[in-house]
Amino acid sequence: MPLTAQKIGSLLFCPNCGTLLDTPNGNTPVVVCEQCKHEEPASSFHDIEIVTRSHPDAFPSALRQKRKTQTKLHEGKVLPKVAEKCPACEYPEAFYEEKQMRSADEGSTILYTCVSCKHGWRVNN
Numbered sequence: 001m002p003l004t005a006q007k008i009g010s011l012l013f014c015p016n017c018g019t020l021l022d023t024p025n026g027n028t029p030v031v032v033c034e035q036c037k038h039e040e041p042a043s044s045f046h047d048i049e050i051v052t053r054s055h056p057d058a059f060p061s062a063l064r065q066k067r068k069t070q071t072k073l074h075e076g077k078v079l080p081k082v083a084e085k086c087p088a089c090e091y092p093e094a095f096y097e098e099k100q101m102r103s104a105d106e107g108s109t110i111l112y113t114c115v116s117c118k119h120g121w122r123v124n125n
């Protein structure tokens with residue numbers, strides 16, 4: 001019984017050594033494995049041709065989409081501003097954020113971020 005290539009998604013792998021096989025260039029009847037010289041008939045690729053073609057641009061655009069969403073989320077976070085002097089540049093305004101500590105006894109911590117130089121510091125309540 002002859003060996004046939006393993007199909008994973010839109011890719012074909014050599015049945016002898018597991019090397020990823022190149023897609024045929026259109027003129028050759030077989031694809032030869034670079035590692036062990038196994039000859040895979042080009043017909044093995046025929047039913048996955050459509051998938052292979054749409055694959056290259058589908059992936060990067062999905063990545064780009066994800067990056068865009070993350071940036072949007074970050075920009076959407078608006079903190080209240082309070083009159084607090086920055087210890088680094090002495091700018092009189094800072095962003096204010098209150099963080100509840102894990103244990104109730106510890107109270108909460110105020111996080112300040114300078115509006116001007118983005119220096120951050122914290123004050124325990």
Ligand SMILES: [Zn+2]
Nearest residue numbers: 014017033036
């Ligand atoms: Zn091989």
Ligand SMILES: [Zn+2]
Nearest residue numbers: 086089114117
């Ligand atoms: Zn500052």
